[in-house]
Structures are given as C-alpha cells and as structure tokens.
Amino acid sequence: MARLAGADAQTARGAAWFTGGPGTVRRIMSWRRAPARTLPDDAAIASVVGRNVRLARDLNPAMQATLLAHTTELLQTKRWEAAADGALTDEAMITIAANAAIPILSFDTWPYRQVKAIIVRPTAAYGNVLRSGPVAGTYTDTPMGTIGEATPDRGPIAISWDAALHDSRYPALGSNVVIHEFAHKIDMADGYADGVPPLRGVALDEWRTLLDDEYHRSEPQPSDEVLRPYAWASPAEYFAVATEVFFCRPAELEAAKPRLYAALCNLYQQDPAHDRVPPLP
C-alpha cells in the first residue's frame, strides 16, 4: 500500500524545506526546468480532460466551461517542472491542472495565488522520513513513498503523475492527490497549515467548533470511516482528506458527516452531492 503509506509526509518534508540541510539542497538541485514549450490548445485540453478527469463529466455546462478556463490559466500562469527522473507531458500538466480546478470552480484562481510551481514526478518519491513507529513511543525512518507534497508560503507542490492519473480516473475510490495537495495550499493561505481554512466570522467559528468535535475528540465514531485514517494524522490532514472526499464521494460524506459536508459547501461554494449532472445510466 505505497499509496496509503505515502499519502504524504508533507509536514515533515515541508519543515525540511525551511530548515535546509543537504537533503533540501539535493532536492532543489534535482529539479529540471521545463524547456520553453507551446501550451496545448483548447481542443487538446478538452480531449485530455474528457479522457482522464472523471469528475469533470458530472459538471453542468457552465462548470465545465469554468473548469477548462481555470485549467488553461493554471497551465499559463504556474511554473510546471519535471523532476529529474521524469519528463513533463502535456497530458500530465492538463490532468493535474484540471483536477486542481475542481475546488475553485466557484472562484477565480486567486485561492492558488501562492502556488508558484508544480513539480511532476513520474511516481512516488521514496525517502527516509522520521515518523511515529508501529508501537506507541517508537519511531521509524524506514523508506516511505510520498505521492504528493505541498510546501508553505510560495513553495511548490509536487505530484506523482501515476497516482494523479489513477485518482483522476477513479474518484469513487475517494482519493485525489491533486485535490489533497491544493487543499493544503488553501489551508496555508493564511500562513498556517493548521487545518483551519480561510473562513471568516461565524463560518470560521463553526469550523473551529467542528474541528474540536470531530478531530480532537478521543472516541472514534462509526461515521469516521468515511474518511481514511490518515485524516487523523493532524488537523491539516483532516482538512485535506475531507476535501478529497467532499469532491470524490460527496453523497457518502453528506450522509456520514452532514456538518462537515455543510461547512465544506460553505467554504468551496459548491454542493457536489446535488449540483452535479447525474451520470447517464
């Protein structure tokens, strides 16, 4: 289960970006700036979205138009780079950009203003990350795979292309590494990866209360199963995982956790359990 194990070490690795050290330097040096390229045209973008982005099929025509416009803008305005061990293809960029567009369909691309670069890796990155071990009080640094990373402030997002494509084609499985990492950047927009997204007033108070009730309580509930266990790694992961499920399995999330579902509707200004076009039989 490299995917689950690698569901991310963003917090630990994010810290490494800031603290520096040999690993940080090596990682930065391993980036390869993409050569100047001609951006794909509208037909190419629509073709890849139609083929790879399952969530786009359920959008109404206005949302589909917004998705294509956002995809184009993200391709034009962000720096796209390949990791040293991979190539950057139009298909990968379009698929990742289109999935990133889904959470911001009710906005322009402003929520991603701090995403300056997206680094595309061919597959999971394996490294020795110090983390909690299988027994309480122990630690391990055995290699673990990381399929996505989001770094604070103006730091980049890194995405494994194979995981992104799989998630994009099979949203019913409930995971989407692209939506997960971009949700982290939304969370970080106020300067903190604390699981508290940029809400204001009553909505912000309600989110904090919800986090207290749902994340910080000691006894698990049956409804928790709608979120994979990684959600309880930290409040930031709770928000990112909940966002994935909100877009990939909205009806299940609404049924299991209606307060969480309603709060995410308010944040993203979407109601994916009800505002999508039902798929044709």
Ligand SMILES: [Zn+2]
């Ligand atoms: Zn995460």
